[in-house]
Amino acid sequence: MMSLHPTPGKMAAVQDGPIELDAEKETKPEILSDGSSNLSGNTGSGSLSSSPLTAAPAGGAPKMEDQQTLIAVLQFLKRNKLSESVEILRREAGLAEDQEDSQAADGSGGGKSDGDGGDANSLLSRVSIAAAAAPQSTLTPMPVKSAEDQPDVRVVLSAYSQQGDPSLYQVYYSDLKNFIESVLDCHRAELSQLFYPLFVHMYLELVYNNHENEAKAFFEKFSGDQECYYLDDLRVLCGLTKKEHMKGNEALLDFRTSRFVLRISRDSYQLLKRHLQERHNNQIWNIIQEHLYIDIFDGMPRSKGQIDSMSGSLAGEAKREANKAKVYYGLLKEPEIEVPLDDEDDEAENEEGKPKKKKTKKDSMGSKSKKQDPNAPQQNRIPLPELKDSDKLDKIMYMKESTKRIRLSPENLPSICFYTFLNAYQGLTAVDFTDDSSLLAGGFADSTVRVWSVTPKKLRKVKSAADLNLIDKESDDVLERIMDEKTASESKILHGHSGPVYGVSFSPDRNYLLSSSEDGTVRLWSLQTFTCLVGYKGHNYPVWDTQFSPFGYYFVSGGHDRVARLWATDHYQPLRIFAGHLADVTCTRFHPNSNYVATGSTDRTIRLWDVLNGNCVRIFTGHKGPIHSLAFSPNGKFLASGSTDGRVLLWDIGHGLMFGDLKGHTDTIYALKFSRDGEILASGSMDNTVRLWDSMKAFDDMETDDFTAATGHIHLPDNSQELLLGMYHSKSTPVTHLHFTRRNLLLAAGAYNSQ
């Protein structure tokens, strides 16, 4: 809000970058278990509201219209009980207290009440009014009296109101273009990054100020220069020619509410700065200062390839600092599972009379888990549910199965079974397998969820309460007796949602199923009774994805409201809200140690969130399209992401670096999965293929030297073809889901598409 009317010539602010960053970091959403209201509307303004706190004092003597702003800010600060800042600001701006009060009295008078959102809005709109009333203010008349249903938007947009001669925009831009094209090659690539954000902001300024024709001409002249991966955004932009349209445009708001981040070497930056100062190209300089964040680093400028591999997201690259936080990516020890497990195992197994198997198993598992991973989080960093007896039995099964696991390698590729959904006229939208591959769930566009048993064991419901009273509860096979044989069937249909089901996830214990739907709810279903247990409401908008934690109990969901939420099955409100994405959260995945959540978004970034404190600990940029699939490697160190651009990117979580770019798919990648030991990465796509990649080789080739880690400058070898181990076609079935069984058989699922 402070950046509403920045004075031309404030050039010093750029060096304050780090300070600003601190401020921004503080404002990372820290909503804890007290399930707060929907954050989506406030996310942007949250970060905006804080950064100016440091920037404003740097400004020069306030002019008349600035004074109005300052007063508004003072009131805002007061309302938020930031008395110290108020004092400083007042002192620096030279405002008398009475002056401020009188100004406030002029206003609508609602500003003094306790600070809810509506109050702030009315205050802010007064700022605009005042600004418009000022004689030397902008050429454009502000829409004064319009009933503002999106006041934040107004404020955001009003930043554009200050501008220069519209006819000169083309001159400015082409001047910069000429300059950048004339500089040394090594700098050119870096400075070229400026084109796109500058272009967008200048265009929007023109549109905002009702210079429709100039805007169109500007767009036509320069849109061809932009990188091809921005084409989708440009398409949205080109339709936008009216100021009125800007208000409701989410893509635009995304662009405005976040600062476009560029990484530029100090040399290049100095070059640019000198040029702009020489030319007095204030227009561009202002935009750089207000809307861009230039992350300056020392050292060699990056090459075009390096830049391209990292750019493409809606808000530029991630700041280097954003990926510096320590991430405990190691796996949790399983001692407390194992020790009692073995004890019980002894008894159980001895009763069954096969102690042999157990012994070997204990040994293998014991040696594995005794090593404490230095990168692992504390065992109780996140409270995890205690294991039930059935869970322990399942663990035993898991261990038994894993001893029979096939070791995969490039020479020994997995067999693939394809589960084809036939006659899925309702539109298959999501699929999930249980970990033991015994159940299969499909979410459909007709709002149903269907569960199939893919083993001969049929699905049975628990008997009704009346019948349950009749059974002998003391008998050994009581668990068998409670099931109603009459209901046995191969599949069950779960009705309850009122919109397409976009995400399904089984609980690890196979007792529950989660489904997320367009109707804004996440539902928890019991697989014992095949009824809905809970409807988790909170997203209010379509929920694109949901997933159970690997330990159960927790689950995460993400949706159109741009936030991901962490829930516990026994809380009807979310425990955490992960806010920060600039567009829809399209997919959500739990880290194997359950301490982190990865989210992929339409803003073409991937974020890693700490479940403990809700912080965003990693931002990965590089995809050129919305991200639709994520997969953690079984060891927790790596993350793979697939997007609509048909590429799979590999990320090193510890260092926060991209280390692989797997090209080959020709359509959106909807499914990614690492094999049980992580040697093979399988990707499934809309292009009806499953591809297998040599992830082991990719891990080994990774550059982990200190320099790369420190600078974040990556050199990606273009070795997709070497890493591609196999490509497998289906006839006409897009691959919706992939799953490795415990023995490393690859299961793929999709709906046969007859067209």
Add this chain to the structure above:
Amino acid sequence: MTEREERRFAEVPRESIKLMAESTGVELSEEVAALLAEDVCYRLREATQNSSQFMRHAKRRKLSVEDFNRALRWSNTETVCGYGAQDALPFRPLKEGELFFVEDREINLVELALATNIPKGCAETMVRVNVSYLDGKGNLEPQGTVPTAVQSLSEDLLKYYQQITRAILGEDPHLMKVALLDLQSNSKIAALLPYFVYVISGVKSVSHDLDQLNRLLHMVKSLVQNPYLYLGSYVRSLVSSVMYCILEPLAASINPLNDHWTLRDYAALLLSHIFWTHGDLVSGLYHQILLSLQKVLSDPVRPLCSHYGAVVGLHALGWKAVERVLYPHLPAYWANLQAVLDDYSVSNAQVKADGHKVYGAILVAVERLLKMKALSLTLATEGGSAALPGTAAGAVGFRENSPGLSPPPEPLSEPPLGIASHLQAGGAGCPWEEWTPVSLPAMYCELYSFFGDSLAVRFSTDPPLGGAPPAGPCQPLEGRKEPASVAPNLESTRKMPQLTASMNISPRQDGSPRTEPQPPSLAATAPGRSLARSSSSSVSRSRSSSSRPGRSTSQSRDIFPKARFPPPQAGPPAFAFIIGGRQMGRRCQGRRFQTSFTPTPPLTSLPPRAYAHKLPVIGRVSKPVRRWTCSHYSLHLPL
């Protein structure tokens, strides 16, 4: 570039806006319309862009109406009225001008509501798993994730299948009747065809149970007759099941009381029916069948009942099959049969009875061969002279009606080399390429040498119309003493009707009528009886004549020399032998023998068995046959 940019997106012209406004009664100024038009364009684009995410999350490539409606709903806009469709709407361009429209055909609701063909519900959503790539190895060709029959059995079909099979194989004859009738006419059982075919292939497991075999064969017949079923390659499977019944020494054959002969007859007829109606579905079927029949026939180790099956099978396949396979093979086979028939020991009684069966079957087969051959010669002659206008029609009618004329053209279009190699590989008695048509008289002579009078007697006289099936065994004498070598010796003791047929026009022959080297005699002991049998013995044969009036013969083309009888009456072209016979003791006129027979008496009144008349030794149990023929499911072959 500007031009390209200008056409970045579709625009709604202001004229359209004005028109729309006018239609709701609002008058718009030019300015307002322009502004509105631009806004409408923008909103449309925005909604479209928003809707694309619904498409992406539904993992589709096509934007659907539903997606757009959702986008509208989430942007608080009233959705467009109408239905969202799952399928993409066909979007058609108009050739003239750049006009696109959604095809919206009118639907006649009345017709739809009153339609009798209720559309089937869509099949249930299901999951099928198949191993696509084993150990990561697989060709790069698209693999079959798509089964050929995507539509699987619905609950109803499954029930139907169970009921039908239960009814057919069950005890209740009435239920069976109903089930078979339904199977014959139901139009919705295409999906079940493989299952039924599978059931039918179970003949091999019930070869001890004649009743079950019969039921299965009836099932075949119903399937074959169902006009809604496309049998496709299942024909092969059906044929092999039927062939099994014809040829195999069934477990049921061990007991002489079991009437497996009837079963074989029925199966043979069924085979010919399948072949004549569906033979074109599988290429080379004809030759395959011939080959396997020939194999059986030439295998002396096989029991006589198998040989019998082969003969009746050949007979059912038509006279050409008989001519090509049975006739050349006869000399070799005859020795074996003779040995069996000449063995009068008690222990051989059963085998000998079987031998008589075979004998009778061969007799019937060659009889028709002779008749048909004569007929075809006549027709060829008539066709060649093109003198008679009715020939074509007659030929066509014959072609349609007779199973005996010739196989459909398709099987014969096989490359001759292939056929030859087939037959040679099979150890055929007569290599295919060496086969040359034998002239009718020569053939008759040769056959007469085998059968003697019992052949001649077939050419004696008309059957009494609807005559009651003669009771009582035939005279034992003739059957036993027919071998050619014996015939001359017995000549004096027998009544010797003389065959005095002649051929008037015979382009095949060199013009000079040949005289039979040895005029065969016509057995006159019980001519009326035997012919009555012959006319009604084989259903297929009687079928062939059913469409013709009994006695209408246009002109006689007497094949055999010394024809003394003028054509008795004119009529539609048909062929008749006039066989002059001289009987000892009394002179009588030659008997006319016709290729066209009187209409078959109703099947129920038929004598039970085709070949029952010939050999008195065979004490046939006619009871099951009667039941069979009395049932509604008698052989009614529309050949």
